[in-house]
Amino acid sequence: MSDFQSFDFRTKFGSRYFPSPIFTASGCAGSGKELAQFFDLDELGAVVTKSIAVKPRSGRATPRMAETPSGMLNSIGLQGPGIDQFLANDIPWLQSKGARVIVSISGETVEEYATLARKLRGINALYGIEVNISCPNVENRGLVFACDPVASRAVIEAVRRNIGGDYPIIAKLSPDVTDIVSIAREVVAAGADGLALINTMLGMVIDVDAVRPKLAGITGGLSGPAIRPVAVRAIYQVHAALPSTPILGMGGVVSGRDALELIFAGASGVSIGTATFGNPTAVIKVKEELLGLLRSKGFKSLQDAIGAAHV
Amino acid sequence: MVFSVGEMALHAKPGNFVAISVGGNSSAMVLRRAFAIYRASDRGNFGGTIELVVAAHGSGSRWLSERAIHDRVDMVGPLGTSFGIPTEPVSALLVGGGYGSAPLFGLAEVLKQRGCRVDIVLGASNANKIYAPLEGKRSVNTMTLTTEDGGAGVKGKVTDVLPQLIEKHNTEIIYSCGPMAMLEAVDKISQHFEVLHQCAVEESMACGIGVCMTCVIPLKDETGTIKMQRSCIEGPVVDGSKVIWGSNRQIPPGTLGSQALGVTSTWDPDS
Numbered sequence: 001m002s003d004f005q006s007f008d009f010r011t012k013f014g015s016r017y018f019p020s021p022i023f024t025a026s027g028c029a030g031s032g033k034e035l036a037q038f039f040d041l042d043e044l045g046a047v048v049t050k051s052i053a054v055k056p057r058s059g060r061a062t063p064r065m066a067e068t069p070s071g072m073l074n075s076i077g078l079q080g081p082g083i084d085q086f087l088a089n090d091i092p093w094l095q096s097k098g099a100r101v102i103v104s105i106s107g108e109t110v111e112e113y114a115t116l117a118r119k120l121r122g123i124n125a126l127y128g129i130e131v132n133i134s135c136p137n138v139e140n141r142g143l144v145f146a147c148d149p150v151a152s153r154a155v156i157e158a159v160r161r162n163i164g165g166d167y168p169i170i171a172k173l174s175p176d177v178t179d180i181v182s183i184a185r186e187v188v189a190a191g192a193d194g195l196a197l198i199n200t201m202l203g204m205v206i207d208v209d210a211v212r213p214k215l216a217g218i219t220g221g222l223s224g225p226a227i228r229p230v231a232v233r234a235i236y237q238v239h240a241a242l243p244s245t246p247i248l249g250m251g252g253v254v255s256g257r258d259a260l261e262l263i264f265a266g267a268s269g270v271s272i273g274t275a276t277f278g279n280p281t282a283v284i285k286v287k288e289e290l291l292g293l294l295r296s297k298g299f300k301s302l303q304d305a306i307g308a309a310h311v
Numbered sequence: 312m313v314f315s316v317g318e319m320a321l322h323a324k325p326g327n328f329v330a331i332s333v334g335g336n337s338s339a340m341v342l343r344r345a346f347a348i349y350r351a352s353d354r355g356n357f358g359g360t361i362e363l364v365v366a367a368h369g370s371g372s373r374w375l376s377e378r379a380i381h382d383r384v385d386m387v388g389p390l391g392t393s394f395g396i397p398t399e400p401v402s403a404l405l406v407g408g409g410y411g412s413a414p415l416f417g418l419a420e421v422l423k424q425r426g427c428r429v430d431i432v433l434g435a436s437n438a439n440k441i442y443a444p445l446e447g448k449r450s451v452n453t454m455t456l457t458t459e460d461g462g463a464g465v466k467g468k469v470t471d472v473l474p475q476l477i478e479k480h481n482t483e484i485i486y487s488c489g490p491m492a493m494l495e496a497v498d499k500i501s502q503h504f505e506v507l508h509q510c511a512v513e514e515s516m517a518c519g520i521g522v523c524m525t526c527v528i529p530l531k532d533e534t535g536t537i538k539m540q541r542s543c544i545e546g547p548v549v550d551g552s553k554v555i556w557g558s559n560r561q562i563p564p565g566t567l568g569s570q571a572l573g574v575t576s577t578w579d580p581d582s
Binding site: 057 | 332339340341342343385387514515516517518520521522523524525526527528538539544558559560561562566567568569570
């Protein structure tokens, strides 16, 4: 613990401070219970829960997964119990474990995002809301709000109007756009306190023996180290344009060195996703490695390192 | 392959699996590989050991099979549900397909210790794909082999011989593992004969610990509601009668939350 006392590892999104910048990534930590078998959840900056919808969702058919070079495709399709079950079961449990929780929400309409935001008001453990406007695994690509600046703006405004209080709103953006900076500007103007960069990239694998797409959902979201350079690029571009907006960076981070790369690009926090599938304690490993690296490089605080690579 | 695992072996039950990192630190293979536990022993020269049957048919399993003695691997386990063991001595029939039959031998030993009658059927497309170790025969009353090409045992599929075996041995419970199509066919027969059926299901899996939601299968819960459940947590061993079979590449109608999929609402800028 002496490490933490002599080094300021805190990070901040909106009005909230987090003791560590290493978070889980939405959809890669279940509801938190599964990972709690391996470590205490309060060791994390925050648990970012799997994107929750208004109603229960079965998700897509299987196969839902295909391993790819240095990555994987998933096509879950936002499976979940719906917000009411989530609030009744998952939130009280996370709260009892002392976890700082960022709830990720996903809707098909602006109104659904508004409903979700309303239902989250007043939760003690709630440290923020991740507004997932960029899941690639939806039936209609036209519904990927984050591909359209105007739609993105409408969602964030609706969440801001309905959440009340000072909960930080983090908008999760897709890298599958021509100009991510223009989308980032719109959602920040609409009231987002931070940005989560990046969601998975739309990809596809064909089974050459069966001569058909490997995934039942045909396309899936590509994650893992394969997309890390894309994440670094997106974070770098957005931080250059919006230096005062905190970024929760993610995309193929498996080590402290990888996390540091995203922080130097401009991330204030780093989420660990696919790495957890290969190593259930990846978040703890990354956190410890990152702290060691920052200290060995002479930084006095995390804040000093954020965006350090900008020239 | 035998792995010295310490106390992990103590907790391993037939049907459980382990997940192993493959390819080393700089590997492009980011996901663990899941292997059903063939046998676990909590004592011996090496302390607790777990044995796995590794068929080197992909790059991950090939890497694992190439490890040398004393090499270390990163293994998480035991994971998942295990086969339910009857409290009374009953007549049990074990059905395995291809290399998937590995966990049945540890199960047979446990059942035998409980005084159960144990018959086993192992099938594959050809004799080379049947996994039937010599020592496995010791813990069963009868062993029947089937091959589709007739190269060993009875020509045909495991399901061709099941009805006679069930009647002959008054089977009270069937345990199966192997490809999903085989499990489905075994389940049909078990329902026809009104015999309990526990099966170990297979689905593409990324994490093995319940966080990724890729390995789901549709299962009926106690109230009859169909839910997409994780085969790594609620499985791999499930009650065959609870599985909605034939649902690869489709969500069965009536599954909880399936209405939400495929619903295409359009975004209205004026809302």
